[in-house]
Amino acid sequence: MTADPFTMWHPVASEHDVPYRHVHHGQLLGRELAVWRADDDFVNVWENRCLHRGLRLSIGSNDGTELRCQYHGWRYANRSAGCTYIPAHPADAPARTICNRTFPSVERYGLIWSGESPVGEPPTVDVLEAGTPFGLRNLPVHASAELAVRHLQAHRFLPSGRLGAESAAMSVEWADEYAVALTATTDTDDGSASTAVFFVQPVDSGRSVIRAVLAETPAASEQMAVLRHHATELNGLVARIEAEAALLPAPEPMVPVLQQVPLHLAEVPEAPSGRQAALRVQVRRKWETAAGVAAFELAPIEGVLPTFQPGAHIDVHLPNGLVRQYSITNGPGETSYYRLGVKLEPDSTGGSVCLHETVREGDVLAISEPRNNFPLRRDSMRTILLAGGIGITPLLAMAQSLDRMSLAFELHCFAQSAEHTAFSDVLDGLGESVVRHLGLPPDETVAEIRRLVATPDEFTHVYVCGPGPMLEAARREAAEAGWPDDHVHFEYFKNTTEIDDSSTFEVALARSALTVTVPSGSTILEVLRESGVPLPSSCEQGACGTCVATVLEGEPDHQDVYLNDSDHEAGDRIMTCVSRALSDRLVLDL
């Protein structure tokens, strides 16, 4: 019974075919392959075809982590072959999972092994396992693998240490459909012997590659002579194989089946609606500003960037389709770029992972104009800035503004360690106004915050940004100390409240003379957008304050973390992305 070549492992390249930053053009059983080694030494074996327009990926470029198609600059990730970047649509693509076809790969005996749908593991060869394998030159042959294997069984060579011998006795150790192992022994007294294994890669029906491996590595001084001997003998063999192949009718080339892309990828995606990304910026610089924190400088592609104020954030539309908010950390006058700090949150839904792993210098990103829902008052005698971890980002912009205006402030940075403190260089420039609180456990952090806000003062304002528990603690401690709500300002990263969207109610728009029903499962923001009332939004989870609307009548059902308790009690503003109505009807000033 003949084994099915499509379920077998075959060599598709030699180690030296896949140096770093190169893409090898291979072929197996008629199918073209792009074989490339990433900098982490994973060898990728992919269909040699960009899913976009069928361009050969073997003419693309390997940057060590991704393969870039030459045609439209699409980038595909090491290992997964998932598309990470589509330059034609920096704002929205590839929101869909576009993935090239991959084949398994294993490195063994100096060869890269793969297959259409191989079963089990690549073959192990005892003589190579026991020896010190030494790869010989590859020889392409214009003949079928079957013909090559047949001729290889009669192949002759000399043992490595006896290249001057007249001849050697040859024995076939074993042979199968795609490999032959031969031993050459000279009949001198010491019986010197060499074993070589000849693997035959079936490239197409009428083409193959002989990949030979000697069981023992010759002494360094003899290697060149051994390589030359085998090259000469194999060249003769190939000439004999091709001479016979030329007499046979040329076989029909194999026709590999190209997989269809999934139906949802075959349709052109709609233009994104909702959150707008009006600006295009280029990642001018990306660096690690602290352990697990990447910093980005985003420069305009043309013209100047819109003005920002301390506390402002932008929406970044990521190459994976997500939209995330990041504070601008710039000081006054730093207007030629926006500087962001992004902490890697491996457990999040993929925003920070994308920025850390996929986005790189030179990429184009779509961003919104800056919005400021965390404004800094500059009329207080003193300002206390409390930063927890990556919560430093908006407060850094504030601190630099206050410093420039010679206004009294304290910037308290709570962080795990000095290595975890982002933008240390900027902090250093702010001198003694910066106080670092490093490595405090949670209870000591709370105690420290309690101490810092112990004395309410009508001429002092407090700004807090950090993780949820720290914000809650600061909110509580300030309230207990007797600070009025409007002197303590918070910026939440996210809203961890469980949103209850089960209610159904009516929303009347006073200025637009329009009444709509918000059913359970939909938000006010969504229903207004569907009705053609555009409302700006950003985080869409009740944390950033962008989608605020003024309430004229009715009782809001607040579910946001942006408004403070007094705001909630007053009931004259509502975050339309998460909050709803307790009354049957709300009248909004829209």
Add this chain to the structure above:
Amino acid sequence: MAGANGECQNGAVLDQWHPLGAIDEAEPNVVHVTRLLGESISFAVTPEGRSAVWRTRGDLAAGMPVDPESVAGTLPSRCEFLYVWTSLGDPPERSFDIPEFFEPDRRNFNACTIGLRTSAPRAVENFLDMGHFPFVHDGLLGSEPRTEVVDYNVHVDGDTNEVWATECQFWQPAASATATEGQMVDYVYRIMQPYSILLYKSCPAAPERMDLIGLFVQATSEEHCRGHMFLSLIDDESSIGHIRRFVQTIFAQDVPIIENQNPKRLPLDPQAETPIRSDRASILYRRWLSDLGVTYAVIPAA
């Protein structure tokens, strides 16, 4: 669809007018031999610019002198828009119109004819595509990071059954032979026939008018073709040599790309490749080819 000898059996393609070569590059009264749709085709032109086209035969070999008007058993032919055209089927009376061609201040000429180892529709689709400019024509028709393709409109004209892509825009560092600095350039694409496409491009010398660049593709077989690059420009300054060098540089950058597409024939099945929004023109082109019943040089949808 190919016949036993690689010849075309596809009526929708046979009935089209196909270009064979530039009139003023063919020595008059001499037999010229080329290929079309898998067949060997001969043609000759008179000094006055009339043509005769016939299936190649032994008594009229390449290079022999001939009086075109005396050749018997000829195929339909016409000399129009710089080229000799023929049809192997039953062609329409008119092919397509280019009214701008007749404006007196235009310079009309064949910029180049280049053989391509790919199918005619792959060449047309590449010509229709803006997204590759920064990657394939870096520094000329595009430049990173200005890679975005803004949304444009596409439609099939109800009267002429031509495919149009309008309001296309792309930022180009050196959009034409006369450009000295980068600019947003307006494009309109028009596909008149399965293998013929025209591009209208904002003209640096006359802001109200458009330069025309055409790619008229001669499908020599299903997977080989010759691209004839037609120009109709408003440009008094540049020498023809300078313009030709510019256009040929661009075309030469495309060649290694489109010759490395797999498969070579254009797949019409929507699930064969992955479109994005900037590909709306090629999506419509592929659908339109299906609707016309084109099966030659394409892989028809199942």
